[in-house]
Amino acid sequence: MNVPQLGVLGLQGAVAEHVRALQACGAAVRTVRRPAELEGLDGLVVPGGESTAMARLAAPVGLLPAVRAAAGQGMAVFGTCAGLILLAEEVVDAQALQGYDRIGGLDITVRRNGYGSQLDSFTTELSLSGLSASDPSATGLEEPLPAVFIRAPVIERTGDDVDVLAEHRGAPVVVRQRKLLAASFHPELTRDRRLHRFFVEMTRQSRPSASATPADSVKLA
Template sequence: MTAPQIGVLALQGAVAEHVRALAASGAEVRTVHRPAELEGLDGLVVPGGESTTMARLAAPVRLMEAVRERHDAGMAVFGTCAGLILLAESVADAEALEGFERIRGLDVRVRRNGYGSQLDSFTEDLAVAGLPGEEHPLSAVFIRAPLIEELGEGVEVLAASEVAGTQGTDGERSPVAVRQGRLLGASFHPELTEDTRLHQLFVEMAGGA
């Protein structure tokens, strides 16, 4: 069986860590800096980092629009942290992103830094639906993480957090990993641990499994 071809958007963020996790999950991996490098990919990871910086760096070569077009043609996309913001159909506090294209397509509304500042970073063990060894929690690292405030129809929640976002109240469970068709989004950084099961799920999605 041919290994899925997966790209990692390499404008900013934990690119090398995603490359490592995808390769360990059985994918053929390459980094992506410009639209031509999307050709032939089965999937693309949009990593964490700073969503406004990524959108600005992508603008001159219209990279966000090219990713959207390739997704419309069948390519799977996985957005983590800032990547989730760029995938979201709606951003509650999008002022800093005004004038710049995003990928869009994932029918959620998110709030940037919805779990607080860098000082509010935390790790949480999550039950994630659909992963192998589902009974074993996934250790998730949250750093200036976006909060998913609203879900559209057809968006499946794979995991929810017990930690309240800045707009929430204690005791509420907020979605932190979601799937819609060939789109996967996570508020956290799955690449910062040795657990590659979420990357394995994405490789299976990209390969059409």
């Protein structure tokens, strides 16, 4: 079986932690800072950090529209915390992001820092029952998943085509819409690699077309 070729958006945030997690799951990984570096990738992680800082750093080279285009051509994308915000179709408190491109495509509505400030950060354990329902071939999902929430976004709405894979206090915290996966928290900050393994397996089913043109702006299917 071919080794998945994955990238981690390398502008800001928990980049090295995601690289190590994906490598531990058997993927070949590189950081991505320019549109040309998306070429040949089966999947991309958009890490946690600060969504406004990431959008501003990406703007001069048109990186986020290029990610959107590559996803539209078949590349899988996994957004965590700030990455989830950049994937969301609707951000209710997006004033700080106005004038900057986001990736979009994930039919959810989110609120930035919805779980509170840095001082309100917390850890908890999540049931992954929805994850096994999304992929019956997935194994090792019976144990609770440790989750680290740091200035995390709250998902306030999910579209009909979005699968909720885990919840916290009644709100979705892991969602999937076809080749897009997103989590409100930071899975890279624990030793549990199940979400990263799940994403790696997703990428095996989401090989981009050889004719993909990352610079083209397209709407995700």
